[in-house]
Amino acid sequence: xxNHNTIYVIHEYGAKTHYLALQACAxxxxxxxxxxxxxxxxxxxxxxxxxxxxxxxxTISNIIFLLFIRYMHPVKIVVGIAPYxxxxxxxxxxxxxxDVFFHTSYxxxxxxxxxxxxxxxxxxxxxxxxxxxxxxxxxxxxxxxxFELINNGYTTESKxxxxxxxxxxITEVExxxxxxxxxxxxGDLAERKGIKQLLIFFSMHPYLKLxxxxxxxxxxxxxxxxxxxxxxxxxxxxxxxxxxxxxxKANSFLVLNSQRVYxxxxxxxxxxxxxxxxxxxxxxxDHSGPKEIINNGINGFCYPEKNFFNGIExxxxxxxxxxxxxxxxxxxxxxxxxKDKMAERWNKIFEE
Numbered sequence: 001x002x003n004h005n006t007i008y009v010i011h012e013y014g015a016k017t018h019y020l021a022l023q024a025c026a027x028x029x030x031x032x033x034x035x036x037x038x039x040x041x042x043x044x045x046x047x048x049x050x051x052x053x054x055x056x057x058x059t060i061s062n063i064i065f066l067l068f069i070r071y072m073h074p075v076k077i078v079v080g081i082a083p084y085x086x087x088x089x090x091x092x093x094x095x096x097x098x099d100v101f102f103h104t105s106y107x108x109x110x111x112x113x114x115x116x117x118x119x120x121x122x123x124x125x126x127x128x129x130x131x132x133x134x135x136x137x138x139x140x141x142x143x144x145x146x147f148e149l150i151n152n153g154y155t156t157e158s159k160x161x162x163x164x165x166x167x168x169x170i171t172e173v174e175x176x177x178x179x180x181x182x183x184x185x186x187g188d189l190a191e192r193k194g195i196k197q198l199l200i201f202f203s204m205h206p207y208l209k210l211x212x213x214x215x216x217x218x219x220x221x222x223x224x225x226x227x228x229x230x231x232x233x234x235x236x237x238x239x240x241x242x243x244x245x246x247x248x249k250a251n252s253f254l255v256l257n258s259q260r261v262y263x264x265x266x267x268x269x270x271x272x273x274x275x276x277x278x279x280x281x282x283x284x285x286d287h288s289g290p291k292e293i294i295n296n297g298i299n300g301f302c303y304p305e306k307n308f309f310n311g312i313e314x315x316x317x318x319x320x321x322x323x324x325x326x327x328x329x330x331x332x333x334x335x336x337x338x339k340d341k342m343a344e345r346w347n348k349i350f351e352e
Contacts, residue, residue, distance in 0.1 A: 004073060005031045007349065011080040012038045017270070021166040021342035022078065028343065029350050036062045038087055070094045076349055078103050084118040088130050101349060102131060105141035105267050107288050109148040113263035131155055137348045139163045141268045144288045163345035165270050166337050171245050173279040173331060179323035181316060182209045184251040184280065186244065186271045189216030192264055194257030199225045199232065201309055206231045213238050213247060248278035253315060256284040257308050266290060276300070277334030281326050283311050299329035
């Protein structure tokens with residue numbers, strides 16, 4: 001039997017870390033959070049291919065939940081689904097008696113850039129109805145997402161709340177720590193993250209130290225540079241958040257050299273606020289996500305893609321007092337994204 005004091009999160013691919021603040025908010029109201037996924041066909045195939053019993057049973061659980069949700073007593077449901085996925089039509093049919101909330105990080109709502117290209121005019125109409133009439137409230141990950149939804153006629157100011165992603169715990173850091181020429185990258189090892197350019201730049205500046213953490217298509221080239229260059233250290237993927245925190249604390253700067261590749265750009269990056277809360281001053285390209293977090297020259301640096309490495313060179317020249325002041329601002333900004341700080345922004349779920 002389903003619990004009435006449960007909030008059900010139905011996400012396209014499953015992303016529990018995006019809902020840490022929701023969990024904190026739910027606990028204050030005596031609720032728990034249960035997660036399910038929409039993209040079950042792909043997961044089912046992978047479970048069979050990899051002979052994973054855990055993934056197999058998890059997928060079956062998702063399918064059963066989606067089949068029987070229409071028969072449940074009214075509950076609260078948070079849906080995270082990319083525009084303009086046709087599955088939204090079946091969601092509206094199955095969940096019409098429930099309180100449905102929409103959660104999105106997408107920053108383009110003018111139909112020009114989207115993961116799921118609308119198959120017909122009717123899909124666009126259904127999406128308009130879903131957001132403007134069907135869902136009770138919208139939770140946007142960024143201000144840009146909010147403005148896009150409003151400006152393209154999907155919703156009004158009163159029906160949308162910005163609730164940024166958050167991180168799980170605050171660590172104690174030394175606020176007056178002196179600047180060192182130590183840099184860290186954390187994330188996907190993909191072309192669009194500007195990894196190759198980072199490796200080339202740091203190999204040409206051996207007095208700068210770069211630590212790379214992550215996994216992806218460019219693991220081999222990261223390993224190659226790490227083996228050949230004493231100032232480059234490829235750690236691999238770190239799943240333990242506490243270990244990751246120690247890496248952040250050991251470095252003075254975070255580097256994020258994201259490159260726009262249609263239809264992608266860097267959205268709200270958890271890596272940035274995690275690193276800032278640990279005392280890493282961020283140096284990023286000026287994509288929509290970083291621009292909302294970084295006040296350029298105050299708590300970090302946010303440069304046009306073509307000037308990114310000029311930014312690193314400028315940080316090398318900055319004096320220690322300037323660095324310490326910027327580091328203190330970075331820590332304050334980062335900590336404002338802790339899950340307990342963000343939790344209250346989910347309170348709309350509990351309003352009648």
